[in-house]
Amino acid sequence: MLINFEGIDGSGKSTQLTRAVAWLTSIKYDVLLTREPGGTAAGEKIRDLLLDPNSHLSGRAEYLLYSASRAQLVEEILLPHLRKPRAIALVDRYADSSTVYQGAGRELGVEEIEAVNVFVTGNLTPDLTLYLDVDYETSVARRAATGAAPDRLEQNPREFFEAVRQAYLDLCYRHPTRVKKIDARANEDEVFAQVKAAIAGHLPV
Template sequence: MTHLRRGGFVAFEGGDGAGKTTQLDLLESWFQEQAVPYERTREPGGTAIGERIRSLVLEHDQGEIDPRTEALLFAASRAAHVVQRIEPALEAGRFVLCDRYVDSSVAYQGEGRELGTEAVAAINGFATGGLQPDLTVLLDLDPAAARARREGRAGRSDRIESAEDAFHDRLRHAFLTRAEAAPGRYLVLEASGPAQELHTQIRARVQELLGQELLNS
């Protein structure tokens, strides 16, 4: 499928506790200062049905969810998200800032749940119609450091955050493997550094993307 659009699509990826929310907040504030038209969204979620699926797959006490069902639920949420939210925003000339996208499913279900990265990538290729971000910011953090961050937060970890350490080791490997396969589309940052320094690097890369979009408009 060929996607004709005027906006830009930036996804943020990384393990739980890597700092995606902080960096999304900082980039969103900068977009507002620069009057860049944008939408911020998240996965799973972003639509009414997506938010309902989010509660099913992340909250405790929802009953047993086997890995294959989990992968298909995430893909269903993503399909609705692309059609109802992401593509309309891009076609209207807005930038989309998304907390997680296909890489998360490949990492969490393909590698973490050991379903196979190729199988999960294929499911999500169908779900998205092949739509890829223009830029994926991967915040890479050692799983032990990420766990310490999660444990320091208020509230209970969700069902996936609570998985064993080996699970989080596997998904980190999957994220890095995906980034190595397409280096031009990824910005990989060591996420233990100061938040403002990370933001400066992200902003510089996004400014390049903004310039390209202006040239193509």
């Protein structure tokens, strides 16, 4: 089973992933946690390039770098893991991030990006996608609270994040059985209750 966690920066993906790993491990699943971009040696180098504020990337170049990292992750990490018994792979962002950030945010076209994503992933589609929905203000407040300097992507204007959020909401409508919207403005425990319920509904009995 492959599950990706999606949402704008500061929506709580990493926080909820940590909890999901602990819970699924405690009920004896073989859990792999990885992240995008990155997760492989080549992918981590690509990640540094993507997050560096001094990289001046065109939208298409940015998309292809994400895709290179993703293709490597699929072949080197995800597919071998998913062949094991009771395997669950949890990914901190996956192809949907490209659909919304490059397709909508960078205006490369949502449908065009989704089509190329199929090639990039060899059609490895998640069984479940958890979209952690927060408004822009909540995202900014949470990121500010961490005290970390904004990276290249976080320096985008408000309109960019609004377009990305709208594209995530559209994704929930377009893929209603795969993509579940989680109200991530609630406190950590309440959000995790929603995450747990969504995953539990997909676990084999």
